[in-house]
Structure formats: structure tokens, C-alpha cells
Amino acid sequence: MKKFSGSVLFLDRSDINTDEIIPAKYLTENSKLALKPYILEDLKLDGFNPATDVQKAGVVVTRGNFGCGSSREHAVWVFEVNDINVVIGEGFARIFRQNMFNCGMLAIELSPQDIDTLFKMGPTLEIVVDIEREIVQAKGSTEATFPFKLNSFDKELVKAGGWLAYADKKY
Amino acid sequence: MGKTIAEKIFDTHRRDNPSGENVVLDLDVVMCHEITTPIAINDLVERGLDKVFDPSKIKVVIDHVTPSKDSKTATQAKILRDWAHRHKIIDFFDIGSNGVCHALFPEKGFVRPGYTIIMGDSHTCTHGAFGAFAAGVGTTDLEVGIFKGVCSFRLPETMKINIVGTLPKGVYAKDIILYIIKKLTVNGATDKVMEFVGPVVDAMSMESRMTLCNMAIEAGGTCGVCMPDKVTAEYLWPFIKGEYTSVDAAVEDFKKWHSDSDARYSSELTFDISNIVPQITYGFKPDEVKDVTELEGTPVDQVYIGSCTNGRIEDLREAAQVLKGRKLAPGVRGILAPATPLVYTTAMNEGIIQIFMEAGFCVTNPTCGACLGMSNGVLAAGEVCASTTNRNFNGRMGKGGMVHLMSPRSAAAAAVKGVITDHRLL
Numbered sequence: 001m002k003k004f005s006g007s008v009l010f011l012d013r014s015d016i017n018t019d020e021i022i023p024a025k026y027l028t029e030n031s032k033l034a035l036k037p038y039i040l041e042d043l044k045l046d047g048f049n050p051a052t053d054v055q056k057a058g059v060v061v062t063r064g065n066f067g068c069g070s071s072r073e074h075a076v077w078v079f080e081v082n083d084i085n086v087v088i089g090e091g092f093a094r095i096f097r098q099n100m101f102n103c104g105m106l107a108i109e110l111s112p113q114d115i116d117t118l119f120k121m122g123p124t125l126e127i128v129v130d131i132e133r134e135i136v137q138a139k140g141s142t143e144a145t146f147p148f149k150l151n152s153f154d155k156e157l158v159k160a161g162g163w164l165a166y167a168d169k170k171y
Numbered sequence: 172m173g174k175t176i177a178e179k180i181f182d183t184h185r186r187d188n189p190s191g192e193n194v195v196l197d198l199d200v201v202m203c204h205e206i207t208t209p210i211a212i213n214d215l216v217e218r219g220l221d222k223v224f225d226p227s228k229i230k231v232v233i234d235h236v237t238p239s240k241d242s243k244t245a246t247q248a249k250i251l252r253d254w255a256h257r258h259k260i261i262d263f264f265d266i267g268s269n270g271v272c273h274a275l276f277p278e279k280g281f282v283r284p285g286y287t288i289i290m291g292d293s294h295t296c297t298h299g300a301f302g303a304f305a306a307g308v309g310t311t312d313l314e315v316g317i318f319k320g321v322c323s324f325r326l327p328e329t330m331k332i333n334i335v336g337t338l339p340k341g342v343y344a345k346d347i348i349l350y351i352i353k354k355l356t357v358n359g360a361t362d363k364v365m366e367f368v369g370p371v372v373d374a375m376s377m378e379s380r381m382t383l384c385n386m387a388i389e390a391g392g393t394c395g396v397c398m399p400d401k402v403t404a405e406y407l408w409p410f411i412k413g414e415y416t417s418v419d420a421a422v423e424d425f426k427k428w429h430s431d432s433d434a435r436y437s438s439e440l441t442f443d444i445s446n447i448v449p450q451i452t453y454g455f456k457p458d459e460v461k462d463v464t465e466l467e468g469t470p471v472d473q474v475y476i477g478s479c480t481n482g483r484i485e486d487l488r489e490a491a492q493v494l495k496g497r498k499l500a501p502g503v504r505g506i507l508a509p510a511t512p513l514v515y516t517t518a519m520n521e522g523i524i525q526i527f528m529e530a531g532f533c534v535t536n537p538t539c540g541a542c543l544g545m546s547n548g549v550l551a552a553g554e555v556c557a558s559t560t561n562r563n564f565n566g567r568m569g570k571g572g573m574v575h576l577m578s579p580r581s582a583a584a585a586a587v588k589g590v591i592t593d594h595r596l597l
């Protein structure tokens with residue numbers, strides 16, 4: 001299983017799309033690692049600098065409809081190769097969410113209130129996700145715990161290390 | 172309790188129920204292009220699993236950047252090409268026979284009512300126009316699809332979208348879907364099947380239904396779907412005539428896929444389109460849509476007519492009506508990319524290519540190219556494009572560029588005026 005913890009990168013906007021996460025011009029790369037420097041290159045957010053802000057992060061906290069747009073799994077891989085295996089948000093675009101679990105990564109949905117609380121606990125926040133107990137443990141200016149629901153199939157994908165390993169065994 | 176078309180398709184394709192909420196479906200068609208498939212192929216090869224579940228059910232095209240523009244895209248094309256040959260995939264389309272996937276594959280008769288289809292491309296929802304369940308997926312889903320012929324989905328919830336009223340002159344499927352996305356927002360149909368029904372849809376051609384379903388993903392929808400009917404059967408007739416005694420017999424058979432009248436929907440919405448005007452996007456999200464009148468006079472640098480949304484013959488005919496006898500406004504660049512070779516040759520035979528060229532358009536081969544900012548018309552920073560494509564994301568057609576989405580007729584009007592304008596007044 002992957003590591004589901006680390007410092008938080010806050011992306012304070014809804015509808016962040018896959019073109020903002022990884023622009024199409026990098027889709028000509030045939031290795032995941034080659035994508036690494038281009039993470040969030042086209043995302044314009046006040047005070048956000050992808051070149052410096054991504055490095056320390058292990059977890060992303062964001063708003064609603066994260067990962068909308070194209071089906072490119074590159075938008076998941078670019079997090080993976082930057083050692084970010086968890087995105088926590090109010091909601092996700094279907095394909096992005098599926099791609100996360102298919103890669104053995106976590107797309108965690110929390111209520112808008114809980115997301116707000118996480119934002120308020122920043123700007124320096126450490127998160128540890130416990131998938132067995134289905135809780136997000138956050139430690140910033142204060143400490144708090146947030147329960148979440150993980151669909152049993154998604155949990156199996158995470159444990160198996162992704163959909164290919166799961167499907168290869170089962171079908 | 173009755174069932175929706177999506178539920179019927181799920182019932183007939185269910186391989187497994189890995190949980191109460193998830194279903195693993197058997198796939199009828201797996202579609203592949205050169206941007207998202209090569210990494211899946213490489214991964215299968217590295218794992219020693221270089222197999223395909225059924226070469227006859229895999230359809231392959233090189234379409235996004237073609238002919239290849241540099242070494243990297245040439246490598247992507249080569250990986251896909253070699254793989255298709257290695258596995259004896261007959262339905263493989265390379266330069267000379269290739270076109271934009273979601274326009275080409277329906278035209279080849281690969282899509283049928285009741286099918287389950289995946290592709291590593293979000294606009295796979297287009298194929299729902301035929302009464303299929305067709306969804307865009309990522310590379311891992313595609314990889315498992317190629318390898319095992321299955322894909323997992325959450326149980327579908329369906330949103331019924333009833334389109335009623337009289338279609339005003341000069342308003343097209345593109346305007347209708349932009350209008351619907353404006354109302355639903357980019358997140359309004361997330362995880363939902365969007366079932367398009369009603370008299371306006373019934374009266375639409377297959378091309379227009381594809382335009383409608385194509386943009387379901389821009390509202391977050393898993394799939395767009397239309398009920399297969401006589402229009403569907405007539406479009407498919409050359410491919411299904413061996414299976415049915417008549418078009419009517421096919422229409423009768425297709426009814427088994429229709430949603431039942433007592434099916435359960437997550438929501439039911441009615442849109443009366445009698446009073447809408449041409450619709451155009453203004454921001455960086457496809458739900459940022461205004462009436463054309465509100466954007467009148469916005470200068471454009473480039474006009475792009477093409478893509479899986481609006482690069483079909485019906486679209487070219489509409490644009491040509493505006494362009495006939497007119498010229499591009501000074502300083503405006505026009506690009507036409509017919510979506511498939513058949514669209515191209517038909518347009519040539521009808522004199523449409525000539526009309527475009529006499530107006531000053533550059534006519535490219537069938538390809539995605541500029542639509543996703545990869546080739547054949549990438550914008551420079553600060554440039555504005557009037558485009559018949561489906562995405563206006565920041566940087567989509569080139570870093571720092573601005574894209575306004577619109578119908579082919581609106582785009583043609585912008586080409587001759589040099590500004591966004593109401594084509595109905597031309």
C-alpha cells in the first residue's frame with residue numbers, strides 16, 4: 001500500500017480541471033516520472049507557486065468537483081510521482097476519482113463544513129489517513145479527526161495496489 | 172419498477188458485483204487512441220501481460236496528433252501501431268484513413284444500441300447517442316479493458332433531460348447543450364447518466380444527437396444517452412442490414428433498450444428551447460455561457476471548425492452556408508479540420524471544401540490537433556479563438572489563449588466579421 005500522510009497543499013477553488021493539473025502538451029510523455037516538474041503548471045491561484053509549493057506536500061486539500069475535464073490519468077500520475085497519494089475534497093469528477101482508486105490512491109470526500117475546518121486549521125497542516133478506521137487525522141494550529149466513508153470495493157483496490165492487480169487476479 | 176436504459180444495459184452486461192454499489196461490466200467495444208493507450212500497452216508489456224481480450228472488439232485510431240509532429244508523438248503512434256499489428260487488430264486507422272475517434276467509430280458502424288463502450292477519452296460519452304452506455308475512462312481502466320474486457324462502474328443514476336419546444340431558426344444542438352450546461356453547471360450531472368429525451372431530440376439527426384451527448388461530460392455526466400429509434404436504425408442500416416429484415420424490424424428490436432415509462436430517475440428536468448438564441452462561452456469553464464448578443468463585437472484571431480463535437484458533415488454544411496461568397500475578415504485565421512475522411516470527401520464532392528478555401532480557410536487533414544492545443548493551430552498567449560470544440564479551459568488550445576465555444580454557424584459568422592456576432596443577422 002502507498003503512504004497516505006504528509007503536509008497539506010491547499011488548493012482553494014472548486015472545479016480545478018485536468019488541464020490545469022497537467023496541460024495536454026505534456027501528454028506526449030511515455031513515462032509517469034517525466035511528468036513530475038509540470039504539476040499544476042496552468043493552475044492560477046492567488047499566492048500559489050507550483051514550483052515551490054508542491055515539494056513538501058503529501059496530501060492535497062481542495063474544494064468541489066476536483067479533476068473535472070479530460071480522462072487523462074496523467075492528472076493522477078503527476079500527483080503520484082510527486083509523492084502525493086491523497087486528495088481530500090468536497091467532491092470529485094467521476095473519472096478522476098476512479099483513476100485515483102485504480103492507481104491504489106485515495107480520493108476522500110468530506111462535507112463542505114469539514115473541508116472549511118481543514119482550511120482554517122492551515123496554513124501548515126499535517127494529515128494522516130487511516131483507511132481501516134476510515135478517519136482523517138489532522139494536526140495544525142489545532143488537532144481534529146474527520147470520519148469518511150470508503151466504499152468497500154475502493155478499499156480493496158487500494159489494498160491490492162490498484163485495479164490492474166485486482167482484475168488480473170479475479171477475472 | 173421499470174428500468175432506465177442504463178440499468179438495462181448494466182443488467183445484460185454484469186460480470187460481477189464486487190460491492191453493493193459497484194458493478195463490473197463486460198465490454199462490447201474498447202476504443203483506443205495514441206495519447207492514452209501507449210502507457211497502458213507499455214505497462215502490460217513490462218508486466219509480461221501483453222495480451223488483448225478480443226482483437227475484434229478493440230478499435231484503434233491515431234487521431235490526436237497526426238501525422239506525428241515530432242519524435243515524441245511519432246513514438247506514441249509507433250507504440251500503438253506496432254501493438255495493433257502484433258495483436259492482429261483489424262480495425263486500426265492510421266494516416267490516410269484516420270479521423271477523430273468519436274466521429275470515425277460511429278461512422279464505421281462500431282457503435283450499436285445496448286453496447287457497453289469505454290475509451291481512454293472523456294468524450295466517449297458521444298456514443299451514447301446510439302443508445303449505448305459509453306464512458307470515458309483513465310489509462311488503468313483502459314488497460315484492464317484491453318486485457319480482460321471488463322470495467323467497473325458505480326451503479327448508474329440517471330438524470331432525465333426532456334427537451335421540448337420548437338427549435339428556433341439558427342439554433343443548433345450545440346446551442347442547446349451549452350444552454351443546458353449553463354443551467355446544470357460543470358458539476359451538475361457528476362456521476363449521472365444524462366438521458367436526453369423529448370420531441371426536440373426525436374427530431375434530431377444522429378449527428379446532432381452526437382453533439383448533444385458529446386458534451387455530457389462538460390456537466391460532469393458519465394454518459395449521455397438517446398433512445399435508439401428510426402433515425403438510429405437508418406444511420407446504422409448499412410451495417411445491420413444482415414441482422415434485420417427491415418429498418419422497421421430494427422426499430423422494433425431497439426425498443427428493448429428504451430427506458431420504461433415507470434423507470435426511476437435521480438431527477439427529471441425539462442428544458443423548453445423555443446426562445447433560446449445562439450449560445451457562446453465566455454470564460455474558462457464550459458458552464459460560463461451567454462447569449463451571443465451579450466458577447467457581440469468580441470474580436471477573434473482564429474476560427475476553428477472541427478472536432479468530435481462539430482466536425483461532421485452537417486456542421487460543415489451549416490458553416491459553408493455562411494461562408495459562401497464571403498471572405499475571412501482581415502487579420503483572422505480560419506482553420507477547418509473535417510472530422511473524418513468520409514466527412515472530408517463528402518464535403519469535397521459537395522463543393523464545401525472549395526467554399527472554405529475561397530473564403531481563405533486553411534483545410535487540414537482529419538485530426539484533433541488544435542482542439543487540445545497540441546498541433547495544427549495552437550494559440551499564442553493573448554489570442555482569441557472562436558471554436559466549435561467542447562472545452563474552453565484555460566490553456567486548452569495553447570497557453571494564454573482564450574477559447575469561445577459555439578456552433579459551426581456562429582463560428583463561420585465570427586470568421587467573416589472578425590468578431591463574435593449573431594449569425595442570424597448576416
Ligand code: SF4
Nearest residue numbers: 271478479539542543
Ligand atoms: S476532437 Fe478534441 S475533444 Fe474530441 S477527442 Fe479530439 S481532442 Fe478530444
